[in-house]
Amino acid sequence: xxxxxxxxxxxxxxxxxxxxxxxxxxxxxxxxxxxxxxxxxxxxxxxxxxxxxxxxxxxxxxxxxxxxxxxxxxxxxxxxxxxxxxxxxxxxxxxxxxxxxxxxxxxxxxxxxxxxxxxxxxxxxxxxxxxxxxxxxxxxxxxxxxxxxxxxxxxxxxxxxxxxxxxxxxxxxxxxxxxxxxxxxxxxxxxxxxxxxxxxxxxx
Numbered sequence: 001x002x003x004x005x006x007x008x009x010x011x012x013x014x015x016x017x018x019x020x021x022x023x024x025x026x027x028x029x030x031x032x033x034x035x036x037x038x039x040x041x042x043x044x045x046x047x048x049x050x051x052x053x054x055x056x057x058x059x060x061x062x063x064x065x066x067x068x069x070x071x072x073x074x075x076x077x078x079x080x081x082x083x084x085x086x087x088x089x090x091x092x093x094x095x096x097x098x099x100x101x102x103x104x105x106x107x108x109x110x111x112x113x114x115x116x117x118x119x120x121x122x123x124x125x126x127x128x129x130x131x132x133x134x135x136x137x138x139x140x141x142x143x144x145x146x147x148x149x150x151x152x153x154x155x156x157x158x159x160x161x162x163x164x165x166x167x168x169x170x171x172x173x174x175x176x177x178x179x180x181x182x183x184x185x186x187x188x189x190x191x192x193x194x195x196x197x198x199x200x201x202x203x204x
Contacts, residue, residue: 002026003125004033006057006068011153015179016067019188022201027067035061041084046070046122047134049084054124054132065128067191071121071183073155075143077114078106086155096154100147103158107143115142119159119183123191133194137186141166148172 001024005013008031017027030037039056041049047070054068072086082089082103090098107115118140125133140162147157149171156170156178163181170178179185196203 001065002028002033004035004057004061004064004066005029006037006053006066009153012069012184015175015184016069016188018175019179019185020067020192020195022192022195022199030057033061033064035064037061041070044084046072046084046120047124047136050122050124050134051132054126058126058130063128066126067123068126069121069123069184069187071119073103073117073119073159075103075107075115075117077110077116081106100155100158103143103155104146112142115144117141117143117159119155121183121187123184123187125191125195127198131198133191133198135187135191135194137183137188137190139163139181139183139186144169151175152178 003025005016005027007013008029013029035057037057037060039052041052043049043052049070050068054066057066057068058064072083074080074083088094090102118138120138122136123134141160144158144160148169149157152171159170160166161170161181
């Protein structure tokens with residue numbers, strides 16, 4: 001089965017392919033499939049935005065199975081922001097550097113004890129026949145006072161997960177260690193189990 005990933009983010013695509021190693025399944029990005037889909041992500045939840053992306057790509061691709069995700073960072077001291085606007089925190093065309101700079105600016109002077117945050121990811125799979133399978137994952141941590149590490153993407157250099165004792169950022173650990181606890185890794189493992197059941201695939 002060829003599954004369309006409703007993204008052109010190479011980091012996400014690699015993480016999804018590694019986690020969903022389902023026999024006979026191939027995952028291709030929008031660009032690789034020659035599909036143009038860029039719907040307005042105007043829902044007020046990660047699940048809502050993932051559903052918008054999944055169904056839009058399903059329709060424009062002529063009914064291909066589609067997997068979409070929406071994920072972001074929730075910071076307690078900012079009342080849950082940037083939330084669903086994580087990728088556009090500093091503006092519609094903002095890059096990672098601009099978003100990270102704005103986050104640090106908003107948290108200037110906030111002590112460690114009040115910098116709690118979490119990454120959240122929701123995945124929505126839409127099958128050829130229109131069935132929908134959803135999964136959600138999250139990981140708790142805190143926001144550092146400066147970027148650390150050269151790996152990862154997005155807010156990874158500023159996010160220090162509790163699982164690692166708050167000593168290293170997501171940008172400082174190998175991908176396999178990150179995936180073992182990350183929001184997307186947790187959601188992907190949950191989704192994999194659900195897809196194995198729905199499609200009667202051999203459990204791995």
